[in-house]
Amino acid sequence: MNTEFLDALHDLEKEKGISVDILLDAIEAALLTAYKRNFGSVQNAKVTIDRDTGDFRVYSQRLVTDKVEDERMEISLEDARAINPNYSLGDVVETEVTPKNFGRIAAQTAKQVVVQRIREAERNIIYDEYVDREGDIITGVIQRIEQRNAYIELGKTEAVLAPSEQIPGENLYPGMRLKCYIVEVRKTTKGPQIMVSRTHPGLLKRLFELEVPELHEGVVELKSVSREAGSRSKIAVYSKDENVDPVGACVGPKGMRVQSIVNELNGEKIDIVKWDPxxxxxxxxxxxxxxxxxxxxxxxxxxxxxxxxxxxxxxxxxxxxxxxxxxxxxxxxxxxxxxxxxxxxxxxxxxxxxxxxxxxxxxxxxxxxxxxxxxxxxxxxxxxxxxxxxxxxxxxxxx
Incomplete structure (x- = not known):
């Protein structure tokens, strides 16, 4: 390890958003495990990486005691003071035990740890991005269909549209672009799993919010939604402003606003009614x-x-x-x-x-x-x- 290695870690920090200190701490822990596995050591050991030069050292740690029972774990006060007169009972003596051929093992282990941490960081970034979007609407392209599950590409990740969340009678095919409602974001060992729906009443609500500016601005309120996906839906809207017709605002000029939503939902009929206290x-x-x-x-x-x-x-x-x-x-x-x-x-x-x-x-x-x-x-x-x-x-x- 050298300064070039540290420079590479700093570049990763800028690109992936992973702190260099976090990476180095992980590498130190991995090197310690590799040292014990390869050299059969049961003694207390510690691996340190110099933050300025990138050099690494392995140290054995022994406790200063009156009576030594295990020389690999303990050291007498006399032997400790031979190393440094300032040692006293209860102190820990560190002695460098870096193996000669440890560099190759260190390089290989560091690579594995860095790759693993990058994957974990990317998964966490994706999870953090989508977990806050539960209940929101997304647009994606169907990448593939397996066992009736549609997998929708969302850039760095993909979402799963289960058969139970698909509109009855809707013909899905790879390459099809469609809007979905994020129902749940799960954290799994293979990364975040995003579950989406085309049948959820929330999809209808979000579609109207996209099409009707008055809903987005709060002039018109969407009070309730009832839906039987693929067949018919009803929404109740209300406006505190007497000069605003909530039903007309949702229908739009010549029915253009509601028609675009009907087209998105493959002809699902939508009744818009006025809510009343x-x-x-x-x-x-x-x-x-x-x-x-x-x-x-x-x-x-x-x-x-x-x-x-x-x-x-x-x-x-x-x-x-x-x-x-x-x-x-x-x-x-x-x-x-x-x-x-x-x-x-x-x-x-x-x-x-x-x-x-x-x-x-x-x-x-x-x-x-x-x-x-x-x-x-x-x-x-x-x-x-x-x-x-x-x-x-x-x-x-x-x-």
């Missing part, structure tokens, strides 16, 4: 695009009974109950959906005493049932309205 109004909004005539709520049980026009019942429930399910997740309320004809049988005056009553929706229902009936809810063969009564799941609500 009044739970009854928020529950009504969450069932969009269905019209709601009235809402009754029970605060203690977190249950809401929603009344919709008969022709809107299937729309409110959604395909396989999806719309109602997403609305319940979005609002945090258990929702029981009833049609007007059902409610009139058990509660004729529901419109006058409900927590939420939409007169416009009620007028639309009473004036033009057939006009508002969408072809989507007509039987393909007969052209008659589809009977959706069998799809209704009655839930017990407090009386």
């Amino acid at each position: 009044d739970p009854s109004k928020f529950v009504a909004n969450s069932l969009s695009p269905s019209k709601v005539v009235a809402v009754e709520i029970w605060e203690d049980e977190k249950v809401a009974r929603v009344i919709v026009p008969d022709y809107q019942l299937s729309l409110a429930i959604g395909k396989e109950g999806q719309n109602a399910r997403l609305a319940a997740k979005l609002s945090g309320w258990k929702i029981d959906i009833k049609s007007e004809s059902q409610m009139k049988e058990i509660y004729p005056q529901y419109g006058e005493t409900s927590d939420y009553y939409d007169e416009d929706s009620y007028d639309d229902y009473t004036e033009g049932y057939d006009d508002d009936l969408s072809d989507e809810y007509l039987d393909d063969n007969s052209g008659e309205p589809v009977d959706v009564e069998e799809n209704i799941v009655d839930e017990e609500v407090p009386k």
